[in-house]
Amino acid sequence: MTGSAVRRATKDDLDVWASLRHQLWPHLSLEEHRAEITEALAQPEKLVAFFCLTATGNAIGLAEASVRSDYVNGCETSPVAFL
Secondary structure: OOOOEEEEOOHHHHHHHHHHHHHHOOOOOHHHHHHHHHHHHOOOOOEEEEEEEOOOOOEEEEEEEEEEOOOOOOOOOOOEEEO
């Protein structure tokens, strides 16, 4: 994609971040996504998110990477990196 970019998500991206997450996990409300993002932002060593942006700056893709200590399907160890 010509003119696209990738950048790290920040607290200023709360609404667009929640909207993209909601498209992936619609069983949670936008408010629940906002709450999870706010909690994640308070622990930057555990989660990072990146947006793929169009040439005009619109976020069209999301990737989140985290360190999870809870149970993750298919994993026998903890913590585990999760994308």
